[in-house]
Amino acid sequence: MSEALKRYKEIIAECNNLSHAQNTIYWDMETIMPKEGFKGHSDSLTYLSTEVFKKTTSDEFYELLKTLNTKEEFEKLSDIDKYCVKEDLKDIERDRRVPADFFESFVRAQNEAGVAWQDAKKANDFSIFAPHLKTMIDMTKRMVKYQYPDEDPYDALLDQYEEGMTREAYDKVFNELKEGLVPLIKKITACNKKENSKFNDTFSIPAEKETEKLLLNYIGFSFDKGTTGETEHPFTMEFSSKDVRVSNHFREDDVTDPMFSAIHEGGHAIFEQNVSEELDGTTAGSCKYLGLHESQSRFYENILGRNKNFWVPIYEKIQEIEPKLKAVSLDEFYEKINFVKNSFIRTAADEVTYCLHIIVRYEIEKEIFLNNVDVDSLPKLWNEKMQEYLGITPSCPAEGILQDMHWSDGSFGYFPTYLLGTIYDGMYLEKITEELGDIDVILKEGRILEITKWLNEKIHKYGSSRKPKEVIKAVCGKEVSAQPILKYFTEKYTKLYNL
Amino acid sequence: MSEALKRYKEIIAECNNLSHAQNTIYWDMETIMPKEGFKGHSDSLTYLSTEVFKKTTSDEFYELLKTLNTKEEFEKLSDIDKYCVKEDLKDIERDRRVPADFFESFVRAQNEAGVAWQDAKKANDFSIFAPHLKTMIDMTKRMVKYQYPDEDPYDALLDQYEEGMTREAYDKVFNELKEGLVPLIKKITACNKKENSKFNDTFSIPAEKETEKLLLNYIGFSFDKGTTGETEHPFTMEFSSKDVRVSNHFREDDVTDPMFSAIHEGGHAIFEQNVSEELDGTTAGSCKYLGLHESQSRFYENILGRNKNFWVPIYEKIQEIEPKLKAVSLDEFYEKINFVKNSFIRTAADEVTYCLHIIVRYEIEKEIFLNNVDVDSLPKLWNEKMQEYLGITPSCPAEGILQDMHWSDGSFGYFPTYLLGTIYDGMYLEKITEELGDIDVILKEGRILEITKWLNEKIHKYGSSRKPKEVIKAVCGKEVSAQPILKYFTEKYTKLYNL
Numbered sequence: 001m002s003e004a005l006k007r008y009k010e011i012i013a014e015c016n017n018l019s020h021a022q023n024t025i026y027w028d029m030e031t032i033m034p035k036e037g038f039k040g041h042s043d044s045l046t047y048l049s050t051e052v053f054k055k056t057t058s059d060e061f062y063e064l065l066k067t068l069n070t071k072e073e074f075e076k077l078s079d080i081d082k083y084c085v086k087e088d089l090k091d092i093e094r095d096r097r098v099p100a101d102f103f104e105s106f107v108r109a110q111n112e113a114g115v116a117w118q119d120a121k122k123a124n125d126f127s128i129f130a131p132h133l134k135t136m137i138d139m140t141k142r143m144v145k146y147q148y149p150d151e152d153p154y155d156a157l158l159d160q161y162e163e164g165m166t167r168e169a170y171d172k173v174f175n176e177l178k179e180g181l182v183p184l185i186k187k188i189t190a191c192n193k194k195e196n197s198k199f200n201d202t203f204s205i206p207a208e209k210e211t212e213k214l215l216l217n218y219i220g221f222s223f224d225k226g227t228t229g230e231t232e233h234p235f236t237m238e239f240s241s242k243d244v245r246v247s248n249h250f251r252e253d254d255v256t257d258p259m260f261s262a263i264h265e266g267g268h269a270i271f272e273q274n275v276s277e278e279l280d281g282t283t284a285g286s287c288k289y290l291g292l293h294e295s296q297s298r299f300y301e302n303i304l305g306r307n308k309n310f311w312v313p314i315y316e317k318i319q320e321i322e323p324k325l326k327a328v329s330l331d332e333f334y335e336k337i338n339f340v341k342n343s344f345i346r347t348a349a350d351e352v353t354y355c356l357h358i359i360v361r362y363e364i365e366k367e368i369f370l371n372n373v374d375v376d377s378l379p380k381l382w383n384e385k386m387q388e389y390l391g392i393t394p395s396c397p398a399e400g401i402l403q404d405m406h407w408s409d410g411s412f413g414y415f416p417t418y419l420l421g422t423i424y425d426g427m428y429l430e431k432i433t434e435e436l437g438d439i440d441v442i443l444k445e446g447r448i449l450e451i452t453k454w455l456n457e458k459i460h461k462y463g464s465s466r467k468p469k470e471v472i473k474a475v476c477g478k479e480v481s482a483q484p485i486l487k488y489f490t491e492k493y494t495k496l497y498n499l
Numbered sequence: 500m501s502e503a504l505k506r507y508k509e510i511i512a513e514c515n516n517l518s519h520a521q522n523t524i525y526w527d528m529e530t531i532m533p534k535e536g537f538k539g540h541s542d543s544l545t546y547l548s549t550e551v552f553k554k555t556t557s558d559e560f561y562e563l564l565k566t567l568n569t570k571e572e573f574e575k576l577s578d579i580d581k582y583c584v585k586e587d588l589k590d591i592e593r594d595r596r597v598p599a600d601f602f603e604s605f606v607r608a609q610n611e612a613g614v615a616w617q618d619a620k621k622a623n624d625f626s627i628f629a630p631h632l633k634t635m636i637d638m639t640k641r642m643v644k645y646q647y648p649d650e651d652p653y654d655a656l657l658d659q660y661e662e663g664m665t666r667e668a669y670d671k672v673f674n675e676l677k678e679g680l681v682p683l684i685k686k687i688t689a690c691n692k693k694e695n696s697k698f699n700d701t702f703s704i705p706a707e708k709e710t711e712k713l714l715l716n717y718i719g720f721s722f723d724k725g726t727t728g729e730t731e732h733p734f735t736m737e738f739s740s741k742d743v744r745v746s747n748h749f750r751e752d753d754v755t756d757p758m759f760s761a762i763h764e765g766g767h768a769i770f771e772q773n774v775s776e777e778l779d780g781t782t783a784g785s786c787k788y789l790g791l792h793e794s795q796s797r798f799y800e801n802i803l804g805r806n807k808n809f810w811v812p813i814y815e816k817i818q819e820i821e822p823k824l825k826a827v828s829l830d831e832f833y834e835k836i837n838f839v840k841n842s843f844i845r846t847a848a849d850e851v852t853y854c855l856h857i858i859v860r861y862e863i864e865k866e867i868f869l870n871n872v873d874v875d876s877l878p879k880l881w882n883e884k885m886q887e888y889l890g891i892t893p894s895c896p897a898e899g900i901l902q903d904m905h906w907s908d909g910s911f912g913y914f915p916t917y918l919l920g921t922i923y924d925g926m927y928l929e930k931i932t933e934e935l936g937d938i939d940v941i942l943k944e945g946r947i948l949e950i951t952k953w954l955n956e957k958i959h960k961y962g963s964s965r966k967p968k969e970v971i972k973a974v975c976g977k978e979v980s981a982q983p984i985l986k987y988f989t990e991k992y993t994k995l996y997n998l
Contacts, residue, residue: 037742
C-alpha cells in the first residue's frame with residue numbers, strides 16, 4: 001500500500017470513529033435522552049461534526065486525494081478504492097468551492113428557518129415562515145452556484161439527491177405517470193366507497209410494538225444487526241451494515257399506521273444491513289442515493305405490504321397479538337390498507353394519491369428555480385395544484401404548504417426521489433415476476449425472504465458503489481419508465497374497486 | 500481570564516465533548532446495541548479514549564497546569580478553578596510518571612485477566628485465573644510504585660479510591676465493626692428463622708419495571724435529568740448532572756432484588772443529579788470518591804429502603820402493580836427484605852452479613868500487599884476467613900474467591916469503600932435524626948424527600964469539591980466512627996429477631 005493510500009485510510013478511519021459517535025449520540029437523543037440532557041448531547045455533536053469537517057476538508061486530505069487520483073497511483077487501487085477516491089475528491093472539491101463564511105451563514109439560516117417553520121405550522125400562519133423560506137431559496141441558489149458553477153441549479157440539486165437524474169428525466173416519467181394516474185384516481189374516488197368503522201377503535205401500544213417485531217422479522221430485518229426505538233417521526237439510521245436501527249411511532253387510535261411505518265423503515269434497513277461487508281467504512285458502504293433507497297422502503301411498504309397475500313401467512317398471528325383485529329377479516333383489512341382518498345397530508349396518503357402529492361411539490365420547485373416565482377404566491381399555487389390533481393383545496397396552510405419541513409432546510413430536489421422510488425418499484429416487480437414467478441404466490445406461500453434475497457443480490461450488496469442508473473440498467477435491463485408502476489396501479493385498483 | 504486559563508478550559512471542554520460521546524456509546528453498548536454492532540462501538544470508544552488520553556497527558560496541558568499553579572496565576576483563580584488545577588496537576592504528574600510501554604502492558608494484562616477470570620468462574624477452576632491474578636498483583640504493585648514512589652503501596656491504593664483513607668484508618672473502623680457484628684450475627688442466625696415461601700413464585704417483569712419507576716420517583720430521582728435501562732449488572736452512569744442514568748436487571752424469580760437495585764442505583768444517581776450546576780464539566784462535577792458515593796447508594800438502599808416505614812406510603816401501590824404481593828403483608832415483606840443469613844455471595848448478602856464479606860476481602864488484600872502471600876494459597880485463605888467470620892466454607896471457588904471481578908483488573912483497595920460507605924451511613928442517620936427528627940416518622944409520613952433534600956444540601960451539591968474527610972467533618976461534626984452503624988444494626992435486629 002502506498003504511503004498516500006495508507007494515510008488516506010487512516011483519516012477515513014478517524015472520521016468513521018467520530019461519525020459513529022455522532023450517530024450514537026443522535027440515536028440516543030431521539031430515543032432515550034432525558035429532557036435536560038439536550039445541551040450535553042448537542043455540544044458533543046457539534047464538536048464531533050466540526051472535527052469531521054476539519055479532517056475531510058483539510059489541505060492534507062485534498063492533497064492525498066489528488067495524489068491518489070494521479071494516473072500512476074490510481075491504476076494501483078482496488079475497484080472500491082477507485083470509487084471512493086473519485087467520490088471523495090468530487091465532494092471535497094465541491095465543498096472547498098463554498099466560502100467558509102457563506103457555509104456558516106447557510107447553516108445558521110437553516111436552523112432559523114427550521115424554528116420558524118415549526119412556529120408557523122403551529123400557528124397555521126404562512127407569513128411567519130415566508131421570509132425564511134425566501135432566504136432559504138436565495139441561499140440554496142447561491143450554494144448550488146458555488147458547488148456546481150457550470151450546471152443548471154435545479155438539475156444540480158436533483159442530481160445531489162439521486163445521481164444522474166435531471167429535470168428532463170423527471171419530467172418524462174412524472175408526465176407518463178400523471179397521465180395515467182389522474183383519470184384512474186377519478187374513477188376510484190367516484191366509487192364513493194365508505195371507510196370501515198371497525199378501525200375507529202383504541203388499540204394496544206405493547207401489541208403494536210410486538211407486531212412491529214413480527215413484521216420486521218418476517219420481511220428479513222436482522223435483529224443481530226439492528227434494533228428498534230420509539231420516536232415521534234419514524235426513521236432509519238445506519239451505523240454500519242452491522243448496526244442498522246429503525247424507529248417507529250405508536251398510536252392507540254391507529255393500528256395500521258405503525259405496521260406500515262415498520263415495513264417502510266424495515267425496507268430501508270434491510271438495504272443497509274445487506275451492503276457487502278467489504279464496503280463497510282467506505283464511501284460506498286451505505287446507499288446515498290435517495291431514490292434508490294426509497295425504492296426499497298416503498299417496495300416493502302407498498303408492493304409487498306399492501307398486497308393481500310403478504311398477510312396470508314401472518315394475519316392470524318397478528319390477530320393473536322391484537323385481539324381487536326379478530327373482528328376484522330383479512331379482506332376488510334386488505335381494503336382498509338388500500339383505501340384511496342383524496343386528502344391533504346402527503347405522509348398520510350394512500351399509495352396511489354401519494355404520487356400526485358409529490359408531483360405537486362415537484363412542479364412548485366420548478367416554478368421556484370426556473371421561473372423565480374414569488375414566495376408570497378406559493379400558498380395559492382399549492383392550493384391550485386392540489387385542486388387540479390386531487391380535486392381538493394386545503395382550507396389552511398398547515399393542511400397545505402406548511403405540512404413538510406423539507407424546504408425549511410433547503411432540501412429542494414429531495415421530494416421527487418420519493419416518487420422515483422415508486423417508479424423503480426414497478427420495474428423491480430416486473431423483473432421479479434419474470435425471474436422468481438408470480439409475486440402473489442410467493443407471498444401467499446410465505447416465501448417473502450426469496451424476494452428479500454433477490455433484492456440483496458441485485459441491489460443491496462452494492463451499497464453506493466453502483467449508481468442508480470447502473471442499478472436500474474443491470475437489474476431491469478432498460479431505462480427508467482413509469483409504465484410498469486402504472487400497470488400495477490391500474491390492475492390492482494381496477495380489481496379492488498371493480499372499475 | 501488569562502490566556503493559560505482560557506486554553507486550559509478549551510482543552511477541558513474538548514475532552515468533555517469526547518467523554519460525553521464515550522459515555523453515550525458505552526450506555527448504548529450495554530443497553531441497546533445489537534450483537535454485531537460491537538466492533539463499530541468498540542473501535543469508536545478506543546479512538547475517543549486515545550484522543551482524551553493524548554490531550555490530558557500532553558506537554559501543552561502539563562505546561563498550562565504548571566503555569567496556572569504558579570503563585571501569581573493561582574491567586575487569580577476562582578475556588579473551583581483552584582480545586583481543578585490542583586487535582587488535574589496531581590493526576591497528570593501521576594500519569595506521566597508511568598512509562599507508556601508499562602501502561603500499555605498493564606491495560607493488556609487487565610484485559611487478559613478479565614477474560615481468564617470469566618473463564619475460570621465459568622469452569623469453577625481457580626487455576627485458570629491464578630497466573631493472571633499473580634500478574635495483576637505484580638503489575639499493580641509496580642504501577643503504584645511508579646504513580647506514588649514515596650508512599651506505602653496499599654495505602655496509596657486505598658487513597659486512590661477514597662482520598663484520605665489509609666490502612667490504619669480502615670483497621671480502626673473495621674475492627675470496631677467486626678467486634679460488634681460477629682456476636683450480633685451469631686445471635687441472629689441462632690434464631691434459625693425460616694424464609695417466607697410466598698416469595699418462591701414467578702413475578703411479572705413489566706410490573707418490576709413499573710415498580711422501579713415508582714421507587715425512583717419516590718426517592719427523588721429526576722426523570723427530566725435521567726433515564727433507566729436494562730443490563731445484566733445494574734450500574735449508574737453520569738453524563739453531567741443533567742443526564743444521569745441507572746440500569747437494572749429484572750428477574751421473574753425474584754421480586755425484591757430489582758427493587759433494591761433500583762433504590763441503590765437511584766441513590767448513586769440522586770447524588771450526581773444534584774451536584775451544583777456550576778461544577779458541571781469540571782473535575783469536581785461528579786463525585787469521584789467511591790466510599791462517599793457508596794454511602795449514598797447504601798443509605799437509600801439500606802437505611803431508608805430496608806426500613807419498614809419506607810414502604811408504608813407506597814406498599815399498596817406496589818401491590819396494585821404486582822398483584823401477587825397482595826398475599827404478602829407489609830410485615831412479611833419487611834421480614835423478607837431484612838432476612839439475615841450466612842451466605843457465600845457478597846452481592847446477594849443481607850445488609851448485616853455484607854459487612855463481613857468486605858472484611859474478608861480487605862484482610863486478604865492486606866495479606867497480598869503487606870505479606871506477599873502466595874497466590875496459590877488464596878482460595879484456602881478465603882475459605883478460612885469465611886469460616887472464621889460467617890461460619891461457612893465455600894464448597895468451590897465460584898462460590899468463593901472467583902465470585903468478584905475486581906481483582907482481575909487490579910482494583911485492589913476498592914472493596915473497603917463499600918463498607919466505609921455503610922459506616923458513613925450510620926453517622927448520617929445519627930445526624931439526620933438530630934436535625935430532622937425521627938426517621939421512622941419522616942418515612943411513615945411519606946416525607947422522604949426531606950431527607951433527599953438534606954443530603955442534596957449537605958453532600959451532593961459539592962460533587963468532588965469537598966474531600967471525604969471534609970464532608971464527614973462538616974456534616975457529622977466528628978471523625979469517622981463505626982459506633983453509629985453498629986448501634987443501628989444492634990437496635991434494628993434486636994427488635995426484628997426478638998434477641
